[in-house]
Amino acid sequence: MREAVAVRRVEHRGQTLVYLSLFDDELDPRLEEFLMFTPGEGWSEANLAGAALCLEPTDAVIIAGRDEDILVARGGACNFPLYWKVIAGSTVVTTALPIDGERRLSIAGLIDSVAVVSVTYQNEPNLSRHAPLNGWFRCRRGTVSRFSASAGCLSERPIDLADSAEDKHGRDQLIGAIRLALDKFGRRQQGRPRALVELSGGIDSTLAAIAVRSHGVELHGISIHFPYYEFRFEDNIQLAVAKSLGVVRTRRDGSSVFPYAPPDWWPRLDEPATCIIAIKRDLMMARLASGEGIDRVLVGQGGDQVFSEDMLQPVPGPMPLARGAFSAAGWGRVESARALMERFPRYLRRSTLTYLHDARLDVAFKEYVGAITRSPFCDIDMARCGMFWARLSARDGVIEGKRILAEAFAKELPGVVTGRRAKVSWDGICARSYAQHADSIIDEIERVSAPLEHIGLNARWLVRRVRELARWEKTTFGQDDKEVFAAYALATWLHSWGVERVRDCGWGD
């Protein structure tokens, strides 16, 4: 187990339960709450699947049983990796892939990390079990998995909030539940003297700040400012929110931390992650926090997924990728990966919470600078409120999005937040970032072009596409550039592990 992941062990009726979370200071109350669901007869796959509906989505539980089986429940928004492999007749479950030790990469695992960008919000390639290291497999998020020592994974059951009992109450009860959930989030932060809050001016991060401040935590705000037409109202909103909360605010120029801005430090992630394109911005925030002696950056991630989107609906199915971005062999692998993903539509359900927040950089940040993100919308109580809201909306036939949050916190939320127009489009930022950082993106791709082509990508096509994006000949972001950001994540990952030539490591499957 890696040190950044906090662990507690509990023995019960001959079984060992291991609770894992990245949030050390919250570990005990989280474990205590989960243990309330301990079944009298001991843990089985079925009763763990029931209890896992109350597992914090960022956490995981491993249970080693009396009958040689191992049960793993991994929350939908789990922010640390979890893999398994059968080694010498024993199933090993780990939070860190031994990449440097084994150095035999899996082409299937790596091409899956690219193919997965065809699915909206599919952060970690959860639809695939392949890991990037040969012979290792993913413990899927939002899933209870049962392993045997000799045969590996025997079965998987999704942890789907849609399976939870329907709440028959109405809007007032929901408002009460949302207020309780936010208060619980605030209470869990009250041990620390200070926290950094991302002051975007949106409702979600403002609520995170309100909750924590009401429990006596001193806040330091950070706002990212862009000097562009579409952002012209944002600065005043952020300033007004800071004033209203009584928060000291640091204002940073966003154009210096555009997507793809190369950082001065690269993490060694267990697998390629597309969120790496924002590393300079995230690292800047984590360092700012760390410099102030702060270990939590409060954010509002997941708020849209829980309250704006309909949790009863699946995310859109896979979009096609550009054939030109792959070699003939690579395209075959992409197509089989996509076919495999389509065979498991249950993992496309929003109610499995696998789309809440891609916090895969947090493990690396915790190890490197000691500060990580924390959002109230990744808490199970808030996710359950989201499900309640989706059901209530479906019952009434009206979709009101985050209006329920504005209603629940009408007294606490500053008017400037509830009256804010909407989110600003980031398309202009994307276009500018390609123009500004095309050379460094191309450098990253060309540096590892041989292994990329060995995996099945077409480096020349990718470089051509980056140039088109940089000249603004292609500006439909999320569509025209998805192969590029997937390849960039893969290229920087290979580089971080010192794989610049095909012979720098072994290759499997």
Add this chain to the structure above:
Amino acid sequence: MTRVWWTRLPAGDGRVFLYSPRFGCTYLLEPELATSRVLPVLLGLSSRDFLESLVDPATAVALTGAFEKPLVVSPGMEMERGRNAPALLTLLYVFFHRLRRVATIPRATRLAVSLVKVRGVRLPLTLSEIGLRVMAVERSLGISDCYPRALLTAYLCLTAGLRCEITVGILAPTAKMHAWCSTDGVIPFEPVTRHWWYSPLVVVEVAG
């Protein structure tokens, strides 16, 4: 009668965006070309109507959230559900939508002015009535597109004897464009309020 105010919008890399009302296209040009005397004339832009920067005439939206992303369903909207949109409005919307290369803004507004004159009927429509009619057309057709919406709104404003402005803007430096029609600073209907993302390239004043 129409007047087309226009501007040159810097893209940020030295090049400039220009919108041609004559051809209904946006161009990303080198600055020498964009500032030449001849090109704007060719694109249907008059030098006397050039402004260093254009201000979005719209500051509010009367009716929102009914088709693309239903945020709030008001009683008025409920009433419109299932009601058939008038045939002429539907026809105009489809014409503006499908033949936008032909139905450029100057041509479409001339057509709208002529139609109002020929029909000789002036309806005392309020802003929200205009918005509800446009929304009803979009709901009956199952199409939601800013360009025909802006032109149809302009036609209804003319029918009601209201002056209006059609604005075409760009989310620079992308190729994303948006068109909207406002009267007295208010857009009668916009399904998702997004006009404020877009820097105005032209503002077409429309009056009967």
